[in-house]
Each structure stands twice: as structure tokens, then as C-alpha cells.
Amino acid sequence: MTADPLPTGSTIGILGGGQLGRMLCAAASRLGMRTHVLADGPDPPAGQLANRVSISCYNDLEILRRFAKSVDVATYEFENIPASTIDTVAGFCQVRPGRSALVASQDRLVEKSFLRDIGVDVAPFVGIENRSELLDAAKAIGFPAILKSRRLGYDGKGQARLRTVHDVERAMNAVGNKPAILEQHVAFDLEISVIGARAVRGSKVCYNPGENVHENGILRTTRVPARISNEIENRAVSISETIMDMLDYVGVIGVEFFVSGEELLVNEFAPRVHNSGHWTQNGCAIDQFEQHIRAICNWPLGDARRHADVTMVNIIGKEVTTVQELARKSDHAIHLYGKSEARPGRKMGHVNKISPTSGG
Amino acid sequence: MTADPLPTGSTIGILGGGQLGRMLCAAASRLGMRTHVLADGPDPPAGQLANRVSISCYNDLEILRRFAKSVDVATYEFENIPASTIDTVAGFCQVRPGRSALVASQDRLVEKSFLRDIGVDVAPFVGIENRSELLDAAKAIGFPAILKSRRLGYDGKGQARLRTVHDVERAMNAVGNKPAILEQHVAFDLEISVIGARAVRGSKVCYNPGENVHENGILRTTRVPARISNEIENRAVSISETIMDMLDYVGVIGVEFFVSGEELLVNEFAPRVHNSGHWTQNGCAIDQFEQHIRAICNWPLGDARRHADVTMVNIIGKEVTTVQELARKSDHAIHLYGKSEARPGRKMGHVNKISPTSGG
Numbered sequence: 001m002t003a004d005p006l007p008t009g010s011t012i013g014i015l016g017g018g019q020l021g022r023m024l025c026a027a028a029s030r031l032g033m034r035t036h037v038l039a040d041g042p043d044p045p046a047g048q049l050a051n052r053v054s055i056s057c058y059n060d061l062e063i064l065r066r067f068a069k070s071v072d073v074a075t076y077e078f079e080n081i082p083a084s085t086i087d088t089v090a091g092f093c094q095v096r097p098g099r100s101a102l103v104a105s106q107d108r109l110v111e112k113s114f115l116r117d118i119g120v121d122v123a124p125f126v127g128i129e130n131r132s133e134l135l136d137a138a139k140a141i142g143f144p145a146i147l148k149s150r151r152l153g154y155d156g157k158g159q160a161r162l163r164t165v166h167d168v169e170r171a172m173n174a175v176g177n178k179p180a181i182l183e184q185h186v187a188f189d190l191e192i193s194v195i196g197a198r199a200v201r202g203s204k205v206c207y208n209p210g211e212n213v214h215e216n217g218i219l220r221t222t223r224v225p226a227r228i229s230n231e232i233e234n235r236a237v238s239i240s241e242t243i244m245d246m247l248d249y250v251g252v253i254g255v256e257f258f259v260s261g262e263e264l265l266v267n268e269f270a271p272r273v274h275n276s277g278h279w280t281q282n283g284c285a286i287d288q289f290e291q292h293i294r295a296i297c298n299w300p301l302g303d304a305r306r307h308a309d310v311t312m313v314n315i316i317g318k319e320v321t322t323v324q325e326l327a328r329k330s331d332h333a334i335h336l337y338g339k340s341e342a343r344p345g346r347k348m349g350h351v352n353k354i355s356p357t358s359g360g
Numbered sequence: 361m362t363a364d365p366l367p368t369g370s371t372i373g374i375l376g377g378g379q380l381g382r383m384l385c386a387a388a389s390r391l392g393m394r395t396h397v398l399a400d401g402p403d404p405p406a407g408q409l410a411n412r413v414s415i416s417c418y419n420d421l422e423i424l425r426r427f428a429k430s431v432d433v434a435t436y437e438f439e440n441i442p443a444s445t446i447d448t449v450a451g452f453c454q455v456r457p458g459r460s461a462l463v464a465s466q467d468r469l470v471e472k473s474f475l476r477d478i479g480v481d482v483a484p485f486v487g488i489e490n491r492s493e494l495l496d497a498a499k500a501i502g503f504p505a506i507l508k509s510r511r512l513g514y515d516g517k518g519q520a521r522l523r524t525v526h527d528v529e530r531a532m533n534a535v536g537n538k539p540a541i542l543e544q545h546v547a548f549d550l551e552i553s554v555i556g557a558r559a560v561r562g563s564k565v566c567y568n569p570g571e572n573v574h575e576n577g578i579l580r581t582t583r584v585p586a587r588i589s590n591e592i593e594n595r596a597v598s599i600s601e602t603i604m605d606m607l608d609y610v611g612v613i614g615v616e617f618f619v620s621g622e623e624l625l626v627n628e629f630a631p632r633v634h635n636s637g638h639w640t641q642n643g644c645a646i647d648q649f650e651q652h653i654r655a656i657c658n659w660p661l662g663d664a665r666r667h668a669d670v671t672m673v674n675i676i677g678k679e680v681t682t683v684q685e686l687a688r689k690s691d692h693a694i695h696l697y698g699k700s701e702a703r704p705g706r707k708m709g710h711v712n713k714i715s716p717t718s719g720g
Contacts, residue, residue, distance in 0.1 A: 005684055008680065008683060008696055009698075009700055022389070025409075026386050026389065026409070029382070029386065029408060029409055029696075029698060030693075030694060030695050030696060031683075031687075031694060031696055032680075032683070032696030032697070032698050032709065034408065034698070048389060048394065048411050049385075049386070049389055049409050051408050282645060285642060285691050285692070285693045285712075285714050286693060294687065299684060299687050300684070300687050300688040302687065302692075302693075303690040303691050303692075305690075305691070307667065307668060307714070307716065308667060320368065320392075323368060323391075323392070324365055324659060324660070327391075327654065327659050327660050327662065328660040330663040330665075331645050331663050331665070332645070332662075332663075333390075333645045333646060333662075334390060334391060335390050336368055336389075336390060336391055336392030337392070338369075338389060338392050338394070339392075340369055349392065352645075354645050354667070356667065
């Protein structure tokens with residue numbers, strides 16, 4: 001099943017119905033592939049571009065089986081899909097990326113331990129189970145430190161900063177008094193991310209790193225080129241390739257880094273197309289979404305070279321009402337997600353601001 | 361209804377379910393618009409990316425009415441939609457581009473007469489009804505000449521070349537002994553086309569002209585920049601703008617020209633997105649499909665500047681089996697149409713070969 005590329009006209013199953021799935025559907029269509037989206041809410045953004053949509057929770061075995069039997073390969077567009085869902089689907093078709101990347105990314109302690117074990121630099125961390133372990137860990141790691149819930153972290157939720165021992169109780173409450181991971185605070189100069197792809201046979205491509213700015217824990221902008229040295233860029237790409245190889249990864253991955261001077265620490269990775277890779281839609285011949293489709297279909301990876309400088313800006317919540325102003329500006333490429341409710345903090349779309357390449 | 365831009369979440373009706381409609385659906389989704397495709401055959405390529413699909417002939421009044429009532433603006437993706445269909449739909453919603461452009465483009469004699477009347481240079485032509493008129497016309501225009509059916513011309517069908525008076529009978533048979541137009545043969549150096557867009561309020565943008573090569577009456581390649589002088593480029597753009605203004609046009613138009621030295625003749629125009637504009641998908645921030653959606657939704661037109669050199673090559677019939685070879689090449693962006701049957705002469709997709717811009 002891994003031997004031959006999937007022919008055009010094959011069906012790609014996508015677990016998750018959000019904007020990432022939506023843009024995966026658009027990319028799949030360019031390669032003549034069909035799509036079947038399984039989503040857990042009505043009118044999913046991805047469903048609007050899919051050949052077929054199933055609406056269900058991710059635990060309905062019968063629906064998962066039918067979904068899996070209807071597709072030639074399955075993927076997921078967010079990492080909080082239950083591992084048991086992947087296991088059910090994997091009984092009937094290939095799931096790419098596979099289980100190990102998903103499971104590692106779902107638990108910050110597993111993820112950081114994996115990274116450390118393969119020799120990748122990460123901030124010092126300790127897994128903790130309760131308040132007294134947290135107190136010990138905080139003394140060992142030092143202040144300031146960040147307490148993060150191990151599971152279901154998303155857009156900065158479930159995190160608390162510790163400045164002194166007096167913050168211990170508040171921090172434990174912030175993570176719901178659940179198992180968590182305490183990490184040393186990194187006083188980084190900037191955040192970057194590498195969007196990489198790995199094919200079934202192990203070939204890899206990486207896009208130029210993007211420089212990310214977060215606001216309130218949500219990605220605000222990504223700009224390429226990032227303001228980093230060639231040396232840092234090369235190391236970030238090399239680390240991303242190592243992570244993909246060690247996970248025997250197939251598909252697109254997003255790896256986030258902290259840069260402090262010439263020091264480079266991995267923050268986390270997401271086993272999927274990534275918000276910080278949206279700039280590739282207008283900066284490259286083959287964007288991250290098509291790259292992912294190519295990889296999971298066992299097609300050759302595409303050219304990841306960048307032909308333009310891009311600043312991607314997320315359109316969040318009510319900002320979507322300004323989209324016509326954005327549309328008026330030259331070289332602003334707009335990408336909306338077809339969501340009707342503009343709730344605060346909800347990603348409604350993004351705009352890629354393009355300019356001729358300055359190199360980098 | 362023309363005053364305000366259509367808000368995101370509006371529904372665009374598309375008459376026709378082919379690849380042009382498909383790529384219009386993808387572009388509409390980027391602007392957060394919904395789509396309803398009306399197509400006359402099963403599993404239309406556009407339907408795979410539409411929010412809603414209706415399958416019907418184009419003459420079912422009840423279905424047309426329901427379609428029109430379900431959308432906020434309607435457009436068409438091929439020019440052989442019956443004018444009566446447009447009239448029915450226009451009773452319930454705006455149709456853009458409007459009737460006049462459609463009607464002019466459906467009849468070569470009307471089209472050429474319109475162009476001549478607005479002062480645009482075209483090859484000498486005469487409308488003919490029968491064999492004896494053809495004989496007279498051929499003597500007046502001279503040989504070689506081309507006889508073309510007035511209606512339903514598509515990809516070179518319904519055409520015959522006349523080299524001598526002895527070709528008259530064969531030529532009349534080739535156009536089905538129906539009313540036709542005889543045109544003087546133009547010994548052109550090259551064919552170019554301009555993809556232009558005009559907004560509701562009359563603002564216009566044009567992309568750089570593409571240089572087209574046809575094979576057996578089917579577009580084979582379009583390359584930008586075209587090998588033409590700045591003077592020819594400016595005149596071609598100016599003529600395209602005149603045509604759009606005189607038609608009070610709204611949407612994207614494709615205008616084809618013959619270039620002979622510094623002489624420039626309009627061959628024909630298509631009141632829709634155009635195969636020779638597919639290069640814009642990988643050469644510009646805003647492609648022709650999004651430009652059309654912007655125009656018909658009364659949004660600001662987008663930037664039409666070109667950031668790369670592109671050669672677009674159509675993938676025709678069985679050539680689609682080579683698509684994985686194409687995918688292997690750097691800077692080849694593939695666009696397939698999701699058609700299952702690779703019939704001879706059928707457009708299955710296209711590839712945009714991209715290289716850094718050389719200017720032009």
C-alpha cells in the first residue's frame with residue numbers, strides 16, 4: 001500500500017473540519033484528489049470544499065469504520081483527535097502522519113521527553129503531578145517558569161507563569177490541578193517555525209523559517225524571511241528534519257523554536273499543516289497544504305523555494321468585518337475560512353501581504 | 361443592489377460545472393463566499409468544490425428560478441449558456457457579466473461587427489447565409505480565408521480553411537450549411553491574449569498579455585511575458601479596456617489577438633475567465649478566478665501585477681497519466697480538474713511552470 005503513489009481520483013479522508021482541513025481540500029482538488037471530511041460540528045469550514053462530509057463525534061466506531069472504508073488514505077487536521085480514533089481508522093486504511101507523532105504531540109511531557117531523548121535542545125522541564133511536586137520542580141528549575149497542562153493545550157490556554165513560590169497554587173488551578181509540565185521561562189529574542197514535509201520514502205523538504213509573533217497566546221503574524229542568521233536557519237531546518245526522521249513522519253509538520261542570540265530551542269511541534277505556514281500559499285509554487293497532500297498520497301514532494309517576502313496576518317474575531325478594506329490594498333491576498341460566527345479569538349481568515357523577495 | 365459589496369457568506373451562483381467553475385469555486389471560498397453550481401451533467405468538476413450543486417438542463421424554468429432565488433449574484437463559466445437562461449435567472453438576481461457580452465460572444469458575426477463598430481481592428485469579414493454568398497464573399501475577401509460557424513464555435517470545431525473557390529462546398533459542409541462568417545486569413549506572427557477585469561463602478565485591471573500556442577484548435581501553452589513590444593502590449597491592454605467599457609462589463613474577460621509585426625487584430629473575446637489566464641494562479645497575488653469573484657461581488661479589484669514568469673501547459677486527454685512525472689519537477693504547479701474520463705482532446709488539467717521574473 002505504500003509502494004505506489006495514489007492515483008488521481010483517489011479519496012483522502014480528513015479528520016477534522018476546520019480551516020486547515022478546508023485548505024487541504026482545496027489543495028487536494030488541484031491534484032485531482034477527492035476528499036471526505038469527518039467533522040464534529042455542523043457546516044464545518046472544510047466541508048464546504050469537500051466531496052463528502054460526515055458529521056459525527058470522533059468516537060462513533062461505526063461511523064469511523066464507514067469513513068475509513070470510503071477513503072484511500074486518512075489524515076488529520078488537528079492534533080487533539082483521540083488516538084483511539086486513529087487506531088480505529090488505521091484498521092482500514094493508512095493514516096498519515098502516523099500514531100507516534102500524534103501521541104507525542106498530544107502530551108507536552110511526552111513531546112519534550114521525546115525531543116530531549118533524540119538530542120534536540122529544549123528548555124529545562126519537569127513533569128509534575130501535584131502542588132508539592134510543582135513546588136519542588138519550581139525550586140529546581142528556577143523562576144520565572146511556565147506551568148502548562150500536559151494535554152489539550154491550544155492557543156495559550158491552560159498555561160500559567162510562575163514568578164515566585166507564591167504563584168504555585170494559582171498556577172495549579174490554571175491547569176485544572178491536572179498533571180502538567182513545568183518549563184523554564186525562555187527569554188527569547190524571537191520565535192520562529194519551520195514547516196517541513198517528509199515523503200513516504202523519507203525524502204524531505206523544508207520551507208524557509210517564518211518569524212512568528214503571538215498575541216494573547218494566538219499567532220498574530222508570521223513573516224518571511226525571519227530575521228535570523230543563516231546558521232540559525234540551517235540548524236532549525238536540520239533539527240526539523242531530525243524530528244521528522246525520528247518519527248518516521250509522513251506529511252507536513254510545524255516545528256516551533258525560540259531563538260535567543262545564537263541559541264535555538266524547540267518549543268513544540270504540530271503533526272499537521274500549521275498556521276505559521278499559511279504564507280506559503282502566496283510565497284511558493286507549492287504551498288504547505290499541497291505538500292501535505294503530496295506526502296500522504298506518496299507523490300513526489302514539491303518545490304519549497306520561496307519566491308516572495310510575505311507577512312501573514314491572522315484575521316481574528318470581529319476583524320473579519322474589515323476584510324473589504326484589506327481587499328483594497330495591493331498585494332494583499334485574502335484567505336477566509338467561511339465561518340459565520342465571528343466569536344472573540346476565533347480565527348476567521350488570514351491575509352498574506354506579499355512583496356518582492358529580499359533574499360533571506 | 362449594485363451599491364454595496366456583497367458580504368462574506370453570500371452565495372454566488374455559477375451556471376456551468378466545468379473546470380472554470382471549479383476554480384471559481386476555489387477562489388470564492390478564499391473570500392468566504394458560498395457557491396451554488398448549476399450543471400447539466402453528473403459529477404461536474406465544479407460541483408466537487410461547491411457548497412451546493414443542482415443538476416439540470418439549462419432550460420428548466422422551475423429549476424432556474426429556484427437556482428436564481430438561492431443565490432445573491434449569478435455568473436456563468438462558459439459562453440454557450442442560452443441567453444434565455446440568463447434572462448430567466450436575471451429576473452431574480454444580478455447576472456454578471458450581463459446579457460450583452462454573452463450574446464455578442466455567442467455569435468461570431470455579432471461579435472466581429474461589435475468590435476468593428478467600436479473602432480477595434482479585426483480581420484476583414486463577411487457574414488454569409490449560403491453557398492452562393494460564400495462564393496461572392498470569398499472573391500471579395502481573397503484567399504486564404506477561414507469560414508467559421510456563427511454559433512457554438514468551441515476549440516476549433518466548425519471551421520474550414522478556403523484556399524481556392526473549389527473549397528466552397530467542403531467548407532459549407534464543415535459548418536453544417538448554417539449561417540457563417542468568412543474571415544480573411546491572418547498570417548500572424550503570434551497570438552496573445554489579455555485577461556482583464558472590470559468592476560461594477562468601472563475600474564479596470566489587466567494582467568500582462570500571455571502568448572498562446574494552439575494545437576488542433578486547442579490551447580496548448582500560454583507564456584508570460586509574451587514576446588511583444590511594450591507598444592503592442594499597451595495597445596492590447598487599451599483595446600481590452602475599451603471592449604470592457606463598451607460592454608459595461610462586470611467580471612473577467614479574455615480577449616484574443618493576432619500580432620503581425622506591429623499590427624494588432626482582435627480575434628475574439630470570451631466573457632468569462634479564460635484558459636489563457638490560468639498562469640495567473642501562480643504568477644500573481646490575485647488570480648483571474650478571484651478577480652472575477654471580486655468583480656461580480658462588487659468588491660475592490662485585486663492587484664494584477666505579475667511576480668514570476670510562467671508557462672502554462674494544458675494537460676489534454678491521456679496526458680494526465682504523466683502527471684506524477686510533472687509533479688517531480690521543480691517549480692511545476694499542477695492543477696487538475698477532477699475529471700475521471702480522459703477522452704481525447706479533453707482538458708484534464710494544466711501545469712504552471714514558474715521561473716523568476718525576467719520583467720516584460
